[in-house]
Amino acid sequence: MVPEAEVRGVLAELQRLRARVPLLSGALAASTDGLVLAHDTPGVEAEGVAALTAAALGVAVRLTDATGRNGFRELLVRGESGYIATYAAGSSAVLTLLAEDRINVGRLHLEGRRAGTLIGELVDTALERAAHPVPQAHVPDHLTPQPGPLPRRM
Numbered sequence: 001m002v003p004e005a006e007v008r009g010v011l012a013e014l015q016r017l018r019a020r021v022p023l024l025s026g027a028l029a030a031s032t033d034g035l036v037l038a039h040d041t042p043g044v045e046a047e048g049v050a051a052l053t054a055a056a057l058g059v060a061v062r063l064t065d066a067t068g069r070n071g072f073r074e075l076l077v078r079g080e081s082g083y084i085a086t087y088a089a090g091s092s093a094v095l096t097l098l099a100e101d102r103i104n105v106g107r108l109h110l111e112g113r114r115a116g117t118l119i120g121e122l123v124d125t126a127l128e129r130a131a132h133p134v135p136q137a138h139v140p141d142h143l144t145p146q147p148g149p150l151p152r153r154m
Contacts, residue, residue, distance in 0.1 A: 002037055006126040010119050011038035017097075017115045021107060025082070026098035029089060029119050032057060037093060037123065044098065053086055053096045060086075074109070074116075087112045090120025092127060 002010075014027040018040055026041035026049075034054030039046035061072045075086040083099040085108055095116040099108055 002123055002126045003130070006122050007038050009122050011040065013115055013118055013122075014038055014040045017111060021099075021103070021111050023100040023103040024097055024108075025100055027115075028053070028096045028098075029123075030054065030094055030096065032092055032094060041098065049096060049098075053094055056086065057094055074112070076105070076109075083108065085109070085112050087116035088120065089116040090124040093120060093123040095119055 030050035
């Protein structure tokens with residue numbers, strides 16, 4: 001899983017994105033298998049959206065492969081009241097944005113792609129570090145500082 005420091009970084013990016021694009025009503029980062037990494041989605045159940053995003057992602061990936069378009073990048077759904085846009089975020093995450101109907105779709109794509117790239121870098125780097133931790137040097141016990149009384153000051 002993604003360490004807490006990176007999750008805070010992802011959440012901060014979601015909040016910055018919502019501040020930059022006023023007609024966004026929600027932003028969610030999830031793993032490609034539907035687990036919420038971070039979200040800023042007032043009034044929307046994040047876990048349900050993440051699960052549905054994973055299902056839609058599965059279909060979108062199959063569709064891009066079947067049509068020779070290869071390598072999922074983004075998915076846009078328009079409903080009567082607005083848009084749901086999903087962007088690839090590195091190799092193991094996706095960014096889903098909820099936007100009002102009046103949004104400039106070009107701006108939505110511009111900001112969504114940028115944020116997806118940044119979030120993907122955060123998540124992929126964290127997962128790479130977790131998969132290949134840096135070994136800690138062994139310090140013999142007799143060289144390890146031991147708790148004891150603090151020296152007195154004069």
